[in-house]
Amino acid sequence: MERFCYARPSVVIRDSLFVRIGSKQFQNFIGRNYGMTMLFRPTPLPEELDRGYLGRIKRINGFQSEKETVAAMISQFGMQLISRRELSCLELLSLMANQPLEQFARYHSTIPIRRAITSSLPDLPHGSTTRRSLLCNFGMVAVRPGAYFCTKCVSEDVAFHGVSYWRRDHQVPGQLWCPKHVIPLNYLENDEAFLRSPSNCIADAETVPAAWVDGARDNEHVSRFTGIASGLFERTSPLDVKFVALALRKRAMSLGLNTVATPVKNKPLLSDLIRDSFPAPWLATVFPSLVDKVKGQILNRVDGVLYMATSASSVWSYILAASVLYASADEALNGLFSARKDFIDEPKRKRSARGTLDRQVLVTAYIECKGRQVLVAERLALPLHQAVSMLREAGLPNLVLGRSDGKNSTAAADAFYLDEKSFDESARAGGLTASEMAALVRCSGVDFKSTLSAMAGQRSTRGTGVRRTRGLMPQEARNYFEKSTGETGHPSGSV
Numbered sequence: 001m002e003r004f005c006y007a008r009p010s011v012v013i014r015d016s017l018f019v020r021i022g023s024k025q026f027q028n029f030i031g032r033n034y035g036m037t038m039l040f041r042p043t044p045l046p047e048e049l050d051r052g053y054l055g056r057i058k059r060i061n062g063f064q065s066e067k068e069t070v071a072a073m074i075s076q077f078g079m080q081l082i083s084r085r086e087l088s089c090l091e092l093l094s095l096m097a098n099q100p101l102e103q104f105a106r107y108h109s110t111i112p113i114r115r116a117i118t119s120s121l122p123d124l125p126h127g128s129t130t131r132r133s134l135l136c137n138f139g140m141v142a143v144r145p146g147a148y149f150c151t152k153c154v155s156e157d158v159a160f161h162g163v164s165y166w167r168r169d170h171q172v173p174g175q176l177w178c179p180k181h182v183i184p185l186n187y188l189e190n191d192e193a194f195l196r197s198p199s200n201c202i203a204d205a206e207t208v209p210a211a212w213v214d215g216a217r218d219n220e221h222v223s224r225f226t227g228i229a230s231g232l233f234e235r236t237s238p239l240d241v242k243f244v245a246l247a248l249r250k251r252a253m254s255l256g257l258n259t260v261a262t263p264v265k266n267k268p269l270l271s272d273l274i275r276d277s278f279p280a281p282w283l284a285t286v287f288p289s290l291v292d293k294v295k296g297q298i299l300n301r302v303d304g305v306l307y308m309a310t311s312a313s314s315v316w317s318y319i320l321a322a323s324v325l326y327a328s329a330d331e332a333l334n335g336l337f338s339a340r341k342d343f344i345d346e347p348k349r350k351r352s353a354r355g356t357l358d359r360q361v362l363v364t365a366y367i368e369c370k371g372r373q374v375l376v377a378e379r380l381a382l383p384l385h386q387a388v389s390m391l392r393e394a395g396l397p398n399l400v401l402g403r404s405d406g407k408n409s410t411a412a413a414d415a416f417y418l419d420e421k422s423f424d425e426s427a428r429a430g431g432l433t434a435s436e437m438a439a440l441v442r443c444s445g446v447d448f449k450s451t452l453s454a455m456a457g458q459r460s461t462r463g464t465g466v467r468r469t470r471g472l473m474p475q476e477a478r479n480y481f482e483k484s485t486g487e488t489g490h491p492s493g494s495v
């Protein structure tokens with residue numbers, strides 16, 4: 001039987017009390033003895049996940065729902081008049097824990113990893129109240145689907161702490177086993193499980209296949225991935241993505257990889273290197289788009305970590321990249337942590353790198369904006385005439401995708417350059433007149449075809465379902481990688 005630990009009042013109540021008295025009776029008991037808003041405040045346990053802590057508060061105080069629990073905490077701290085857009089659940093939990101918000105965020109939330117590498121307010125410490133809206137929007141977002149726990153940890157925690165609890169380090173993508181007991185984790189699909197006690201979830205849980213754990217633990221890249229993730233959790237503030245991109249780019253160049261937004265002959269892609277380095281089932285649980293990617297086709301959400309000045313994707317693509325570009329987790333962490341200093345200390349390289357990056361930034365923005373020059377100017381914060389001039393110089397014409405007057409220069413360009421249709425057929429495909437088609441071709445430079453190809457590749461990987469944009473749970477991953485490796489011949493598919 002689990003018992004509960006409290007910050008205050010210093011009372012120990014056992015489960016049997018909650019069996020005897022219901023929520024309403026319990027609140028009456030609280031009201032009579034401590035005032036209507038007095039809540040029992042459990043002490044957060046080492047590595048306890050914020051949402052699991054919320055669940056413990058809910059159960060200890062006998063509430064029926066998360067909503068009821070949050071309302072009681074707001075009442076407890078007299079915050080009824082503060083807008084919910086300014087008051088995050090994370091902040092309420094830090095008050096319950098009697099810890100400064102930054103401390104609570106650092107040790108109990110997933111913010112340190114989700115915001116580990118970002119272009120959005122990179123100087124803002126994790127959990128800072130300077131931007132409360134950030135905490136409200138991103139404070140307690142899950143880092144992967146499902147709720148994971150270790151059965152041996154559960155037994156030991158009940159014996160030592162008197163209660164089992166949800167550990168943050170078990171929820172990190174790629175962590176399929178318990179780091180302490182080295183056994184496969186158990187998991188439930190529904191992350192509402194965090195509001196329950198792990199010890200009460202054992203009967204309902206699935207287990208990660210042992211063969212997957214063996215295959216992943218023996219893989220040096222997986223070890224680096226988990227090591228880098230652990231190192232990033234230690235930081236008190238994010239890393240600026242633009243410096244991280246420069247560090248990764250430098251490593252990729254030294255390995256002869258393609259570091260630009262368009263395919264280059266005889267230069268392997270980072271995304272292909274990652275795909276070939278990790279076991280397919282493991283990779284499907286972290287970044288499924290990589291498992292079924294076509295070899296040689298740029299995947300901007302991964303390859304973009306080398307050339308995009310803003311975040312290419314989630315932090316996981318940066319960690320995957322660092323895992324294959326550096327020889328060890330420590331070397332990767334040193335490289336990422338010192339990236340800003342290295343860049344500032346070497347002004348010559350800075351100028352050179354910026355000069356190179358400008359071209360990449362322009363092409364990348366063009367691809368992301370689907371060739372719309374107005375949008376490229378907005379994206380790069382440039383005057384329109386300057387953006388148009390730079391794009392013209394780079395041979396990247398203005399593209400229009402399905403306008404109300406029926407003009408579609410993207411379709412015309414695709415037909416002419418990618419499908420190799422005739423001039424007249426291509427003009428008809430895009431609803432262009434002969435002179436409009438001629439203007440499009442005249443403005444196009446030598447790199448336009450490869451840029452169009454990258455845009456087409458990006459279109460083909462969009463809108464194909466949720467599972468490509470988030471990691472998968474093991475039973476989903478099994479079906480996914482078996483199907484994908486059958487189609488693409490992933491070298492690690494047999495793990």
Ligand SMILES: [Zn+2]
Binds near residue numbers: 151180
């Ligand atoms: Zn364990």
